Amino acid sequence: MTDERTAELPSLPVLRVTQPNEIPDSGLRLQADVVIVGSGAAGAVTAYELSRSGAKVVVLEAGPHIPSNRFQEHAPTALETLYEDHGNQLNTTGDLAILQGKCIGGSTVVNAAVCFRAPDQVLRHWASEHGLDNLSSEALAPYFERVEKNLFIHPNEPHEVNYNGRLLIEGAEKIGVPAGPTPRNVKSCALSGHCISGCRTDRKQSMLVTYLPWASQLGATILSGTRAETFEVRNRRITAVQASAIDEDGTKKPVRVEAGLVIIAAGAVQTPLLFQRNEIGNSSGQIGLNFACHPSLAVFGEHENDVYAWVGATITAHAGDIENPLKGGYLLEAGMVGPVVTSAWIDGGIGRDFVDFMQRSKKFQAAVTLIHDHNVGRVYLDGDRKQIEYDIDDRDFESVREALRGAARMYFAAGARRVYLPVTRRTTIDRESDIDSVINGLRNGKHMYRLTSYHPQGTMRMGADPAKSVVGPDGRCHDLDNVYVPDASLFPSSLLVNPQLTVYGMASYISDRILARA
Amino acid sequence: MELKLHRRTFTKLGILTGASAIILPSCSEVATAPEGGVRLTEDERELMERFAEVYLPTEGTSLKPRSEVPVVDHIERAFGLMDEPILEQVRIGLKLFDYGSVLIGFHLSRFAALSAEQRLDYIRRWENGIAMQRGIVGVLKKLICLGYWQDIEAGRAIGYRGPVSVAGGVVSLGNAPMPERATQEPI
Numbered sequence: 001m002t003d004e005r006t007a008e009l010p011s012l013p014v015l016r017v018t019q020p021n022e023i024p025d026s027g028l029r030l031q032a033d034v035v036i037v038g039s040g041a042a043g044a045v046t047a048y049e050l051s052r053s054g055a056k057v058v059v060l061e062a063g064p065h066i067p068s069n070r071f072q073e074h075a076p077t078a079l080e081t082l083y084e085d086h087g088n089q090l091n092t093t094g095d096l097a098i099l100q101g102k103c104i105g106g107s108t109v110v111n112a113a114v115c116f117r118a119p120d121q122v123l124r125h126w127a128s129e130h131g132l133d134n135l136s137s138e139a140l141a142p143y144f145e146r147v148e149k150n151l152f153i154h155p156n157e158p159h160e161v162n163y164n165g166r167l168l169i170e171g172a173e174k175i176g177v178p179a180g181p182t183p184r185n186v187k188s189c190a191l192s193g194h195c196i197s198g199c200r201t202d203r204k205q206s207m208l209v210t211y212l213p214w215a216s217q218l219g220a221t222i223l224s225g226t227r228a229e230t231f232e233v234r235n236r237r238i239t240a241v242q243a244s245a246i247d248e249d250g251t252k253k254p255v256r257v258e259a260g261l262v263i264i265a266a267g268a269v270q271t272p273l274l275f276q277r278n279e280i281g282n283s284s285g286q287i288g289l290n291f292a293c294h295p296s297l298a299v300f301g302e303h304e305n306d307v308y309a310w311v312g313a314t315i316t317a318h319a320g321d322i323e324n325p326l327k328g329g330y331l332l333e334a335g336m337v338g339p340v341v342t343s344a345w346i347d348g349g350i351g352r353d354f355v356d357f358m359q360r361s362k363k364f365q366a367a368v369t370l371i372h373d374h375n376v377g378r379v380y381l382d383g384d385r386k387q388i389e390y391d392i393d394d395r396d397f398e399s400v401r402e403a404l405r406g407a408a409r410m411y412f413a414a415g416a417r418r419v420y421l422p423v424t425r426r427t428t429i430d431r432e433s434d435i436d437s438v439i440n441g442l443r444n445g446k447h448m449y450r451l452t453s454y455h456p457q458g459t460m461r462m463g464a465d466p467a468k469s470v471v472g473p474d475g476r477c478h479d480l481d482n483v484y485v486p487d488a489s490l491f492p493s494s495l496l497v498n499p500q501l502t503v504y505g506m507a508s509y510i511s512d513r514i515l516a517r518a
Numbered sequence: 519m520e521l522k523l524h525r526r527t528f529t530k531l532g533i534l535t536g537a538s539a540i541i542l543p544s545c546s547e548v549a550t551a552p553e554g555g556v557r558l559t560e561d562e563r564e565l566m567e568r569f570a571e572v573y574l575p576t577e578g579t580s581l582k583p584r585s586e587v588p589v590v591d592h593i594e595r596a597f598g599l600m601d602e603p604i605l606e607q608v609r610i611g612l613k614l615f616d617y618g619s620v621l622i623g624f625h626l627s628r629f630a631a632l633s634a635e636q637r638l639d640y641i642r643r644w645e646n647g648i649a650m651q652r653g654i655v656g657v658l659k660k661l662i663c664l665g666y667w668q669d670i671e672a673g674r675a676i677g678y679r680g681p682v683s684v685a686g687g688v689v690s691l692g693n694a695p696m697p698e699r700a701t702q703e704p705i
Contacts, residue, residue: 012693069690073681076592076668086599094607094653142705150697190688193679200683202691213693310678338680339673343663350641351572355579358667362677385603424652425645447652512705 027254040106043265044207049511078197105208116497131464164309165316171410172319179319291377293453298345301411309336325372325496330403475510589665
């Protein structure tokens, strides 16, 4: 199917996607130079970079192709149509929602467009602890620059920073915490505030409107609704990927792609599961381990004046010492989404308390916290069902407390008269002098906080030592000669910052390594 | 009724399962909608309604009246989007909440049949209970919020704009132009 918008915009690259209903019941057999599983940040960049070199590329995406003119700017509809498990992907404890896009373009379609480079301290840690000397800030800089140019990545301009963002910057500056406008991959932002429901007017430079149409224009074949299932393996090589395209009426159609090179870019949950299902690539025993996810909490601060934090860009400003993630650094990102998310992020109480809370929500400044969490989680199969085992580690809970304490201090410094914390029963700080006593009273535990993860990472660890890692420094699997993994699953430790730009940069870097080896 | 508790959500459920064998059989009716959809049982519908009455009382406020929003129908739709194992656990959790009042509150009556004051008290007990109780009451709150606040007019009553691009006539920029070749050479 050709994107229906192209009739109105004929001079721009066209994204052609083959949908399951276009595949005959007998199925499809394709031959290519490269088969890529996943069309998100890593898959799309790799598809374009390899197509540009003249390779014949096939991309398999399990999710549907939903052109942007069908986005509703309505979070529940977006969760239902664009997200993994319709937004119901949870950890095994059931207290952490793990949000990932499941559509053509993957999470880049539904993220908040935030683009930070990997902190230098993290990259140095990767070099010292995992032998990744090749991934210094200097070595990756040209790749980041390339992507930043291609995706219009820039710090929010003054008109893109709403009152909510200005309050965060003001409060942070008053207490001496670094803060500023957040960099995003957006061109001429229309400030709709609906990033996480997909950008209807194509201002966000997601993979749906950039690298995928470019790859498509260069001849890449892109299939939606097609889930990779089985690898055919011979002599340390995957020789073909078998998949199922599932029609709207549930009809399964077999798809088989033979290729000399295989890229698995299905994200930090699905990529390890695919290897586990096929029982390959795991001589290190590390596949699925080392899961991290930046467990995120929201904090609200109530002001006398209306703030309307949901008006304008979704994320406008940030605060925190992001250059020092390994020393308990945290990141606060100013942003709020509509009432469904507002009521999910913070417990406003019961009865009249809750009604009053929602009526006052336009007076709330809001931000979400990110921390550099340890890789304590695990993704695995229980029978045929995925399980994501992850609870906040006690060491990381100290970082959570620091992030909440920092947010409360900034909010009061900016004039808030009350701070709402993301505890599962209404918890507020009513005076600045109460910050420490309330925060120190918080305890780590299951179902204690309103947790969300937007950044799964780390389940296909990259490293120089094949005994301790799954993927080598060039992105190639230690155990498989023609298989590369360029997605966030290869991060040896979590970033603290939003991983989007790091994935783009790493995928560009790995693409160059592939081409250099060809 | 057989309880299958695979998920850690309810790892401490053992405290209640002995009792649940006594209090749950009467609420085990199967409710499956045609065309593969999911229907809430009558008990589940009543539980949601009674919970929403005390959790989100819109009467006499500037909020859109809850009676004008098909909250429970929206929840039913959300049930239809859950994977079977999660749905199964949610349903068990809801039954424990509804019938747990017999044991925990010693009310000798299911939650849905309690007075408004008793229901509020019961919810607060669960909020302060063990992880399993906190988890279940959290699910209930989120379901009610999802069911109510997804209504666009409900959002507008608190100042949220809802969808804006079509109404505002904001045009699409379309796909981005292909990058210039010179900037894309190998590094």
